[in-house]
Amino acid sequence: MPLRDSESPHCDAHSTATAPSAALWTPQGRGAVATIKVRADLSTLLTTPEHSIPFRAANRKSLRDQSSGRIVFGYWGTDPSEEVVICRPSDQEFEIHCHGGLAAARRIMGDLAALQLSPLDWDIQSRQAAGNLTTDCQLALTKATTLQTASILLDQEAAWREFTESSVLAAIAGQWRELSAEIKHALSWQDLGKHLWEPFRVVLTGRPNVGKSALLNALVGYQRSVVFDQPGTTRDVVTVETAFEGWPVRLIDTAGLRDNALGLEAAGIELAYAQLADADLVLQVIDATELQDSRDVTAADGTKSIVVINKFDLVPANSQSDRPHSGAISVSAKTGFGIELLIAEIAAKLVPVCPDGGTLVPFLDDQIGWLHGLAEAVERQSLQEIRDICDQILR
Ligand SMILES: Nc1nc2c(ncn2[C@@H]2O[C@H](COP(=O)(O)OP(=O)(O)O)[C@@H](O)[C@H]2O)c(=O)[nH]1
Numbered sequence: 142m143p144l145r146d147s148e149s150p151h152c153d154a155h156s157t158a159t160a161p162s163a164a165l166w167t168p169q170g171r172g173a174v175a176t177i178k179v180r181a182d183l184s185t186l187l188t189t190p191e192h193s194i195p196f197r198a199a200n201r202k203s204l205r206d207q208s209s210g211r212i213v214f215g216y217w218g219t220d221p222s223e224e225v226v227i228c229r230p231s232d233q234e235f236e237i238h239c240h241g242g243l244a245a246a247r248r249i250m251g252d253l254a255a256l257q258l259s260p261l262d263w264d265i266q267s268r269q270a271a272g273n274l275t276t277d278c279q280l281a282l283t284k285a286t287t288l289q290t291a292s293i294l295l296d297q298e299a300a301w302r303e304f305t306e307s308s309v310l311a312a313i314a315g316q317w318r319e320l321s322a323e324i325k326h327a328l329s330w331q332d333l334g335k336h337l338w339e340p341f342r343v344v345l346t347g348r349p350n351v352g353k354s355a356l357l358n359a360l361v362g363y364q365r366s367v368v369f370d371q372p373g374t375t376r377d378v379v380t381v382e383t384a385f386e387g388w389p390v391r392l393i394d395t396a397g398l399r400d401n402a403l404g405l406e407a408a409g410i411e412l413a414y415a416q417l418a419d420a421d422l423v424l425q426v427i428d429a430t431e432l433q434d435s436r437d438v439t440a441a442d443g444t445k446s447i448v449v450i451n452k453f454d455l456v457p458a459n460s461q462s463d464r465p466h467s468g469a470i471s472v473s474a475k476t477g478f479g480i481e482l483l484i485a486e487i488a489a490k491l492v493p494v495c496p497d498g499g500t501l502v503p504f505l506d507d508q509i510g511w512l513h514g515l516a517e518a519v520e521r522q523s524l525q526e527i528r529d530i531c532d533q534i535l536r
């Protein structure tokens with residue numbers, strides 16, 4: 142179905158009507174279909190050879206000869222071509238509907254820019270029509286990969302509007318202590334905030350051959366990483382994205398840490414240390430049959446970690462205990478024993494408390510900056526500064 146201007150949530154038809162333009166009407170992110178709206182004098186655009194649109198209709202008619210309002214299937218470009226659907230609602234515009242991934246829309250937008258049609262991305266149109274707060278919330282939403290993170294992000298626009306209104310009212314009433322507590326509470330969610338649209342980084346580390354790669358595979362339920370009985374098999378950093386209890390997680394498998402490695406393996410170990418420095422959580426994997434090695438495994442200072450004792454299936458039944466060391470979790474990547482418990486523990490470490498519906502969760506650096514600015518304005522008991530920051534937030 143051709144879209145009408147009134148159906149596009151954030152497109153102001155009149156602001157783009159004058160200059161020849163190619164406007165991407167759909168935001169970046171995972172979507173089935175992307176839509177590009179071209180506004181130009183089609184009698185020129187579709188006839189001059191140097192301005193030819195690289196489109197071949199399946200019905201073999203040129204775009205100019207297609208009747209107005211008709212939906213036409215065909216191919217864009219060559220080697221390889223994109224399958225697209227084009228609709229021409231009038232002589233001044235046509236719409237291109239292509240695959241919703243990034244590549245197709247980017248390629249078509251590039252071809253249209255080469256035809257002197259000024260490109261307008263979705264977020265530029267949205268910022269003009271709906272403002273920054275709405276656009277930021279919607280852009281983050283396009284990056285959310287779980288229902289849980291999407292539902293928190295869906296609440297954020299209303300939460301910010303309510304928060305700014307109540308902040309100004311509290312400042313007018315001189316309720317500085319209450320306002321300060323509200324701001325502190327909002328800031329307490331900042332670690333979760335950025336992971337509403339970007340996965341938590343969980344790094345598996347430990348000595349070679351303890352079963353890090355096997356554990357990563359057990360955690361995601363398929364063979365992502367190579368498992369082999371020789372130390373030093375994993376050399377590059379292997380990553381996989383998944384979700385635990387509704388929180389998006391990027392699991393990162395690294396080369397086993399040992400001192401006497403050479404060449405490629407040593408390079409892999411260097412990469413492993415770099416990953417450790419950026420981790421949100423470290424799984425320190427040790428082999429149940431070599432428990433004395435646990436002292437060799439350490440996470441960076443201040444980084445959350447879980448000690449995971451793998452190969453529990455090799456421990457004789459009479460000496461098995463689920464938690465042989467305080468805080469450690471016993472698992473078997475081979476039999477699946479303890480994996481569910483480990484997943485629950487990972488989720489609980491990453492997000493110890495889940496925010497109630499409607500809670501303000503700052504998810505951008507700018508938002509954290511505004512909250513700090515508000516906290517300083519509260520210290521100075523400055524109503525004007527609070528009003529100014531709130532205006533900025535709502536822009
Ligand atoms: N019995 C048993 N063997 C395991 C387990 N996890 C891994 N292994 C074996 O240990 C060896 C090393 O595993 P791998 O995942 O490559 O270790 P990594 O070097 O730490 O990545 C392989 O032969 C695996 O089959 C487990 O839970 N139980």
Ligand SMILES: [Mg+2]
Pocket residue numbers: 353354355367368374375394395396397
């Ligand atoms: Mg490995």
